[in-house]
Amino acid sequence: MSSSMNFDPASTLSSDAPSAGAAGERKAPLLAIQGLSKHFGQLEVLRNIDLELKAGQVLSIIGPSGSGKSTLLRCINALELPDSGSILMEGKALSARERRARTGMIFQRFNLFPHLTVLQNLIEAPVHVKGIPRETASARAISLLGRMGLADKRDAYPAHLSGGQQQRAAIARALCMDPEILLCDEPTSALDPELVGEVLSVLSDLAARRMTMLIVTHEMTFARDVSDQIVFLDGGAVIEKGPPEEIFERPRTERLKSFLERMPRAAR
């Protein structure tokens, strides 16, 4: 609660980093996924996925369409229920609501609430879920909007914003709930090419402030620049994982090699 009362979002975000670094070895990772599997009918979408994410790290998930990337993200905040496997936060299995309280989600299609202004979008959950006083939540939201370059859009309705502005507002909305992990589900895939940059720069900025993030993306250059770890998912299974230099410079499997070659602007 104390961090949500903090007016400066920058200090809120960076406050987690030192503790995570100091106790890095002994502490359970912030997020651990073990043996996660998921079917849709006959289709096996996720097969025995193992992942770990430490506080302050950025993990990008890459892979072809239909490889299960989005489903994996959606399992983490319980929008999908896995068939088997476990999702642990700091070593503990949590309820859906507890996991949602600690994670924020950025959707491909932004999903701002169209009947509410930008500011109302941002304070809706802090006020009605966390019970934060409206003035406190508004002050926090306005400062976040400023950081996203949306200070003048607080009273606009989402329909009057560009896609890039909508996605930045959606990022601000997620941050208003003080998530420990930001889950980004193809945050730039629905954007016109000229609007991709502004959203990626906001995400890069968050990464630089040690926000823990799990990003599903097709933007290879971005993934290489901001990630501590890359996971290559294909056919619902983890094919390779490692630091970006390894994944992009020295892919070990044929599948990853041919995937990277097919990417329009592969990071090389």
Place this chain on the structure above:
Amino acid sequence: MPAYLAKTALYIARGSFVTIELWALTMLCALPLAVLLALIRVAKGHRAAKRILEIYSWIFRGTPLLLQVFFAYYGLSLIGISLPPFAAAALTFVINYAAYLMEIFRAGIESIDPGQFEAALALNMSPSLAMRRIILPQALRRVLPPLSNEAINLVKDTALISVIGMADLLRAAQETAARDFSATAYCIAAILYLAMSSLLVLLFRRLEQKAARHE
């Protein structure tokens, strides 16, 4: 002649009290009831309740409202439940209109992008909070045009209660016309019905304009 017109108009207008009363009571009861029933229809589970609501909707939307009014007034009295005419009419109208309105609200809620509900859940809202704060407000705005239709239909449907002896607008007009051998009374009644429905058209146009602010 002007004196006759004024007297007739006044007499018929007095009949519109019953019409307005029935209209208001039906809207006031059927609207919230329909929202509640629609929420059950779109909720997870509740299999049996949903089935019952489907049958209810099938029966009340599939038979004439006039028949339902007859049943409530004459039919029920045959098995020992005799309701005063206004109560029988109001009960029938509420149940009948709630069936139509339930379908409108259900379709409205289902038309909202599932991403809206997911975004609300991802912000850790409970399903009921998400429904109340995010989905319903959007659905209500979206169903204003069909709601306006129903509200106007209801003005005209109230004329049906003249057949169970209620002194409504239509009956007042009919009595006057029969007594005076003149169509003037019908014209006056038509003008009064038109005035009421025009008022509703204006009201809903305002509401729709207000709801369109965010588009």
